[in-house]
Amino acid sequence: MVRKEILIFEHEKGLHARVAALIVRESIQLQNKYKDKLFIGRNENDLLPATSLISVISSNIKYGDKMVIVSKGDNADKSLHEFAKFLKGKFDLEDKQTRDEIDQVLQETTLTMDKVFNNIANGVIVVDQEGVITSFNPAAEKITGLSANRVIGEDINSVIANSKLKEIIKSGQAELGKRQEINDATIVTNRNPIFSNGRIIGAIAVFQDISTLERLSGELKEVRALKERLHLILESVQDGICVVDKKGGIEYLNPTYAKMLNIDIETVVGRKLEEINQDKTYQQVLETGESITGVVTEKDNDLVIIFNVYPIQVDGEIEGAVLVAKKKIEIEKLADRLKELSAKAEYLEQELKREKELDSSFERIIGRSGVLKDSLVRASKAAETTSTVLIRGESGTGKELVAEAIHYASNRKNKPFIRVNCAAIPSNLIESELFGHEKGAFTGAINRKIGKFELADGGTIFLDEIGELSVELQVKLLRVLQEREFERVGGIERISVNIRVITATNRNLEEMIEENNFREDLYYRLNVIPIILPPLRERKDDIPLLVNHFLDKLSERLNKKVDTISQDALEILTNYSWPGNVRELQNIVERGINFTDSQEISIDDLPDYIRNNYQNQRSLINLTADGEIASIEEYEREIIKRALEKYKSFNATGKVLGVTHKTVAAKARKYGLVKE
């Protein structure tokens, strides 16, 4: 229940301290009696508790002023009625009991005010109308760093120059919320004049230290700026960045990340990361608090992304995770591809090695002519030893093939077979090619290089075209063969190797020794097991076999079914002199397969020079391959030589040529066709 009454206050001194104390005493008694709450004020919107002396005095009601009183509570009617009656009555201030009670209220209020004054966190400074400090509370002492004892009684301007309290006394105008610096502290102050009976009797400053607040707001500003900077960085970096909360909910996603995953930032923030990321590594990080780096994921569009995931920990608690995603750049892809290919190459090499083993090495060498067979038997015997082998024969007779066969038939077959073509490497590089070099050994030696001898360690080194090696290097090679040790070019370390040496040449080494172009001592070192491969023209029986072998091999490789050769074409090939030996024959068969329109190679598919040569050979006069006419004696020598080769005895030859056996013998001697 709320009851209100308006009355005119008719006490001649207005609400001065003692009258106010009397009203407070009456209010307390009524409140105790009726358990209601009583209020007093100049109007309804400005009501103050009637039980507080300060409130009642501060309502500043004077004689004849309107006074609003309100009672709230169950007995509001009664309490308000009694309160109004009291206020309208005469106040007997002279009565002793009343005076005691008034003193009691005044004292209690003073004590309470004192407590408030000393304990509030706000600084309070009170000056009298002259500007002399009359009160200075402990909070003011703390904020200003001045002691109350020293400043009370002093002129305010001599203590705090910019307090402005004297101006307030002069103007009578309050100033609220003013910032001011005192003693390194920033304060906000309210300055009010103090009125008594309409007269200014002093001024009060109530102020608060806001330094901490200022600092915090400064820090906040810095944090905001930092946040802005971080935001800018995150938005512009090339790495994709995603922040998730502890439950895996997406809190932030930068544009790079969105682009990588081809998603729209707005639609995913707030959703669970697992909805857009198949990879669940971040969940592990959220569980363990341990970062995980280098997680590779492949997207549908062939894009490979590498993730690093880091936990976000606050006070030891996992609050979320940051995912940093990098696109695998092209070069890394290439490096991977290279690794893949090397692995493949290694695999194929193994396969090839197996193939070669299955091949039982020498089976790849086609031919059953006696001369070839002899050489191959010798070669397969050489395979059982580690002795140095020198393979001789014209170009294209299969020297490398035999060297390889020796290696793969030997117990070194699982170790490297290293081929060096001494004619193909520039003379200034061959030494470093064979022995390697140290970094900086010569201009251009940027890195250490391992030479062929080191690479061949445990296996076989095949030095092809050994006749092309300079005399200087012949000496070095000799040393290696003797000591099985060498140094890299520009190095001092002695490197010892376990190698088997096979060399080959089509040069006449004996002649070269005569001319001092090949060292004799090296020749003997190399020629431990000599193997001579006959030229193809000396084993014509092998030609049909080789043609068939190459038809099989090459038609498969060229993916063209050509499996025969016409009789006349084969005859031409058999009668040709094959200066390029098996290599040349192989090329002619390959050419034939390419040229023919059928499954058979015919004369037309052979090159002109071979066909013409055949026609020349068939003509009785053109006995030279180049078509030049020779002297009669030369023809005679050739005829007798061929006939002897074919018919073996002077008798049989004489019969065929229509002369006596004596004539044949004499001519054979004349032309040096028989040993004396």
Ligand SMILES: Nc1ncnc2c1ncn2[C@@H]1O[C@H](COP(=O)(O)OP(=O)(O)OP(=O)(O)O)[C@@H](O)[C@H]1O
């Ligand atoms: N008897 C053979 N059976 C099968 N193929 C052979 C035979 N002889 C040589 N070849 C083939 O002929 C080609 C030339 O052989 P290889 O390279 O071994 O000859 P080379 O004597 O080392 O030649 P060069 O002296 O020119 O180096 C190779 O493709 C090889 O496979």
